[in-house]
Amino acid sequence: xxxxxxxxxxxxxxxxxxxxxxxxxxxxxxxxxxxxxxxxxxxxxxxxxxxxxxxxxxxxxxxxxxxxxxxxxxxxxxxxxxxxxxxxxxxxxxxxxxxxxxxxxxxxxxxxxxxxxxxxxxxxxxxxxxxxxxxxxxxxxxxxxxxxxxxxxxxxxxxxxxxxxxxxxxxxxxxxxxxxxxxxxxxxxxxxxxxxxxxxxxxxxxxxxxxxxxxxxxxxxxxxxxxxxxxxxxxxxxxxxxxxxxxxxxxxxxxxxxxxxxxxxxxxxxxxxxxxxxxxxxxxxxxxxxxxxxxxxxxxxxxxxxxxxxxxxxxxxxxxxxxxxxxxxxxxxxxxxxxxxxxxxxxxxxxxxxxxxxxxxxxxxxxxxxxxxxxxxxxxxxxxxxxxxxxxxxxxxxxxxxxxxxxxxxxxxxxxxxxxxxxxxxxxxxxxxxxxxxxxxxxxxxxxxxxxxxxxxxxxxxxxxxxxxxxxxxxxxxxxxxxxxxxxxxxxxxxxxxxxx
Ligand code: AHR
Numbered sequence: 001x002x003x004x005x006x007x008x009x010x011x012x013x014x015x016x017x018x019x020x021x022x023x024x025x026x027x028x029x030x031x032x033x034x035x036x037x038x039x040x041x042x043x044x045x046x047x048x049x050x051x052x053x054x055x056x057x058x059x060x061x062x063x064x065x066x067x068x069x070x071x072x073x074x075x076x077x078x079x080x081x082x083x084x085x086x087x088x089x090x091x092x093x094x095x096x097x098x099x100x101x102x103x104x105x106x107x108x109x110x111x112x113x114x115x116x117x118x119x120x121x122x123x124x125x126x127x128x129x130x131x132x133x134x135x136x137x138x139x140x141x142x143x144x145x146x147x148x149x150x151x152x153x154x155x156x157x158x159x160x161x162x163x164x165x166x167x168x169x170x171x172x173x174x175x176x177x178x179x180x181x182x183x184x185x186x187x188x189x190x191x192x193x194x195x196x197x198x199x200x201x202x203x204x205x206x207x208x209x210x211x212x213x214x215x216x217x218x219x220x221x222x223x224x225x226x227x228x229x230x231x232x233x234x235x236x237x238x239x240x241x242x243x244x245x246x247x248x249x250x251x252x253x254x255x256x257x258x259x260x261x262x263x264x265x266x267x268x269x270x271x272x273x274x275x276x277x278x279x280x281x282x283x284x285x286x287x288x289x290x291x292x293x294x295x296x297x298x299x300x301x302x303x304x305x306x307x308x309x310x311x312x313x314x315x316x317x318x319x320x321x322x323x324x325x326x327x328x329x330x331x332x333x334x335x336x337x338x339x340x341x342x343x344x345x346x347x348x349x350x351x352x353x354x355x356x357x358x359x360x361x362x363x364x365x366x367x368x369x370x371x372x373x374x375x376x377x378x379x380x381x382x383x384x385x386x387x388x389x390x391x392x393x394x395x396x397x398x399x400x401x402x403x404x405x406x407x408x409x410x411x412x413x414x415x416x417x418x419x420x421x422x423x424x425x426x427x428x429x430x431x432x433x434x435x436x437x438x439x440x441x442x443x444x445x446x447x448x449x450x451x452x453x454x455x456x457x458x459x460x461x462x463x464x465x466x467x468x469x470x471x472x473x474x475x476x477x478x479x480x481x482x483x484x485x486x487x488x489x490x491x492x493x494x495x496x497x498x499x500x501x
Contacts, residue, residue: 001390002044002387002390002428002429002430003387003388003389003390003401003402003429003430004035004387004429004430004431004432004436005385005386005387005388005389005404005429005430005431005432006385006386006387006431006432006437007383007384007385007406007416007431007432007433008383008384008386008434008435009147009249009383009387009406009408009414009433009434009435009436010434010435010436011293011383011384011435012379012381012382012383012384012408013334013336013337013382013383013384014336014337014381014382014406015336015379015380015381015382016332016333016336016377016378016380016381016382016407017336017339017379018062018064018067018328018378019064019121019340019341019342019343019390020332020333020336020339020340020341020342020343020378021061021062021064021329021374021377021378022063022064022065022066022067022123022296022341022343022344022347022483023058023063023065023066023067023343023344023346023347023354023372024066024067024068024286024297024343024347025066025068025096025104025297025347025348026068026069026070026071026072026073026075026079026097026345026350027040027069027070027073027106028092028094028096028097028313028346028348029073029097029098029309029311029312029313029314029344029349029350030311030312030314030348030349030350030357031348031349031353032069032106032348033105033232033346034067034349034357034419035051035107035349035350035355035357035371036050036051036053036054036106036114036269036347036348037049037050037051037105037106037110038050038051039105040348043360044359044360047117047355048113048117049105049110050110050113050114050117051323051357051362051364051415054158054269054348054355054357054362055114055117055118056318057354057355057362057364057368058117058347058354058355059118060374061294061354061368061371061372061375061376061478063118063120064120064121064169064378065120065121065122065123065341065343066114066115066118066120066122066123066343066347066440067123067124067125067168067170067296067343067468068111068122068123068124069111069123069124069125070096070125070173071173071176071297071301071345071346072096072097072173072177072178072179073094073096073097074125074126074127074170074172074173074317075127075128075129075130075172075173075175075179076096076127076129076130076179077127077130077131078094078127078131078135079107079108079127079135079139079142080135080138081104081108082104082107082108082265083107083108083109083142083154084103084111084158084167084282086090086103086104086400089103089104089105091103091104091490092104093310096178096311097287097311097312097313098182098310098311098312099308099311100311100439104128104256108139108142108143109159109160110159111124112143112164114377115142119312121167122164122166122167122168122173123167123168123169123170123209123296123341123343124139124166124168124169124170124172124286125169125172125173125205126142126170126171126172126194126198127172127396128167128171128172128175128179128180128187128191128194128211129172129175129178129179129180130180130437133193133194133334133384134197136194136197136198137197137198137199138151140166140169140174140197140198140199140201140206141199141487142154142155143155143164144163144164144165144166144201144202144204144206145163145201145202146162146163146201146202147201148204153166155352161243161445163202163204163234163479165204165206166204166206167204167205167206168206168207168209168234168341169198169206169207169208169209170209170211170236170296171191171194171195171198171208171209171210171211172187172190172191172194172211172435173211173236174211174214174238174277175187175190175211176213176214176217176220176372177214177398179211181325183387184209184219184220184222184223184224184290184452185223185227187211187224187253188223188224188226188227188228189227190230191210191211191224191231191289192227192228192231195208195231195232195314195494196231201395204254207233207234208231208232208233208234208297208345209232209234209235209294210224210228210231210232210234210235211235211236212224212234212236212238212278212293212294213233213237213238214238214239215239215274215500216274216277216343217239218277218281221235221278221281222281225281225282225284225285225286226285227271229282229285229286229291232291232292232485233291233292233326234291234294234295234340234341235282235291235292235293236294236295236296236297237275237278237293237294237295237369238295238296238297238298238451239270239271239274239295239298240297240299240300240301240345240351241264241267241268241270241298241299241300241301241324242266242267242300242301242302243256243263243264243302244501245261249303250290250302250303250402251302251303251500252302252303253300253302253305253315253316253317253318253321254318254454254456255302255454256320256453256454257348257454258394258423259394259395261320261393261423261453262395262399262423263324264300264320264323264324264393264434264469265324265327265392265399266397266399266468268298268323268324268328269327269329269331269399269400271295271298271327271329271331272334272335273420274468274499275293275295275332275335275338275339275372275423276335278293279293279335280339284376286452288317289337289338292339292340292341293335293338293340293419294336294339294340294341294342294343294489295332295337295339295341295342295343296342296343297343298328298342298343298344299321299325299328299343299344299345299346299352299367300315300320300324300325300351300352301313301315301351301352302315303318311455312349312350312353314349314350315351315352315353315486316356316455316456317352317353317356317365317367317457318366318450318454318455318456318465319366319448319449319450319452319453319454319455319456319465319487320453320454321352321365321367322366322367322369322370322448322465322489323419323421323487323489324352324367324408325344325352325367325370325422325489326370326374326403326417326419326489327372327403327419328342329370329374329377329405329417330403330404330417330419331403333377333405333407334382336382337463344367344371345346352367353365354367354368354371354465355368356457356459358459361414361459363457363458363459363462364457364462364466365457366448366450366455366456366457366465369465369466370448372467373417373446373448373489373490373491374417374491374495376407376409376415376491377405377407377415377417377490378409379410379480380408380409380410380415381407381409382406382407383407383408383414385401385404385405385406385419385465387400387404389401389402389404390402390427392421392422392425400420400421401420401421401422401425401427401483402418402419402420402421402427402429403418403419403421404416404417404418404419404429405417410482411496412496413493413494413495413496414433414493414494414496415491415492415493415494416431416437416491416494417464417489417491418482418484418489418490418491418492419489419490420484420486420487420488420490421487422486422487423453423481423486423487424483426483426484426485426486427483427484428481428484429481429482429483429484430479430480430481431479431480431481431482432479433478433479433480433494434478436478436494438497438498439477439478440475440477440478440479440480440494440495441493441495442495443473443475443492443493443495444470444493444495445469445470445473445482445490445491445493446467446469446470446490446491447467447468447469447484447485447488447489448465448466448467448488448489448490449484449486449488449489450465450486452465452486453487470490472484473492480482480494
């Protein structure tokens with residue numbers, strides 16, 4: 001069956017917040033240390049301690065926002081240990097992740113510097129689980145107060161005269177679990193209390209994010225919205241795509257069956273149901289959609305690579321991960337009026353990474369390439385799309401074979417992202433642009449695909465999976481026909497030649 005698609009170029013459904021393309025970097029395994037921070041004296045080329053290869057790769061994908069320092073680490077992190085001369089900083093144990101020594105060499109100043117180098121917004125997660133209200137309040141004062149105060153003075157002593165701009169601040173992480181094992185009623189009260197002292201200094205206006213539900217814990221959303229919606233700007237949601245049925249059997253990142261391929265796609269699509277249901281509850285308390293749904297942890301979670309520290313969560317990344325990323329973005333776009341930010345877990349060397357490193361070597365994963373191809377949707381207008389797609393069936397279950405999203409940028413160019421999740425069958429797609437008065441003059445695209453489900457990049461073959469020009473396109477008037485190979489992600493650009501909507 002053909003897949004038919006109508007793109008209503010004159011029907012705008014909302015704005016795709018660029019922060020949907022956000023990232024998350026935790027003090028976990030080799031994400032911060034080695035993956036990002038190598039220190040100024042490292043033989044690995046670096047700028048002020050940040051490795052240059054990773055920095056340049058991240059600049060290319062236009063990271064809009066970066067969440068730090070955790071994750072579970074955030075609720076054990078005491079920020080004062082991570083400022084001042086590095087040689088004097090406290091050495092502690094990272095109890096949650098691998099029991100390794102944390103020397104606190106990457107702290108507030110280093111993180112803010114990284115964000116400035118990337119040109120992205122910082123998103124800091126504060127400690128509710130084991131930290132005090134005073135500690136959280138002083139952190140915000142340290143970073144953002146422009147005047148005479150104990151914390152602003154200390155910041156200046158530590159080498160930073162001007163305050164930083166800080167918009168996004170999370171009041172705890174996973175407070176139903178590693179962030180304190182709380183009940184929602186209790187956390188809602190704590191949230192109200194802690195956020196009171198997260199102050200706006202001068203012109204700096206903080207967007208406060210409350211710790212939200214895990215997966216389908218709708219009761220948590222209900223209680224938080226009922227009791228605390230008026231004190232928050234955002235509510236977080238965490239959902240990981242795990243093909244296995246149990247945490248102990250998540251499945252291998254590279255050695256998996258066709259059934260696991262199908263389950264991974266199906267479970268990725270579950271994100272749509274979760275957003276819909278949590279949004280419905282949010283709509284009840286916040287019909288104006290003032291409070292953003294902040295999906296600040298998402299992505300695949302597989303078994304760690306053999307021989308690596310189980311607490312480091314290091315996994316490879318295949319064309320399957322690329323499809324997971326593409327599906328998630330198309331889903332986030334569709335919910336762009338409620339979903340204001342999403343942060344993939346995690347940037348380097350942890351879970352569904354953009355980048356893997358080994359000493360001085362670095363590679364870009366298939367997921368990285370999807371972020372690169374999709375960046376054209378950042379801050380664009382989502383367009384209405386009607387689809388009639390074929391199904392991808394496996395063992396009596398079915399999901400749509402193709403996922404599609406389209407947006408219009410500020411120059412009125414149209415971008416269409418397409419995922420064929422079927423691991424065996426091509427997808428023939430006929431697209432019609434409605435409301436586009438000109439004939440399609442210029443169309444170009446990129447595609448990422450592979451012949452094997454397990455195709456991935458290695459340090460020996462870093463370019464085994466990388467995008468190529470998408471040639472299988474035919475244009476007639478306002479219609480485009482595309483043939484997508486199995487297991488592929490494509491992004492097309494239809495250039496504006498005089499359209500003015
Ligand atoms: O991303 C890894 C961990 O997953 C985070 O630290 C935690 O918030 C979540 O459970």
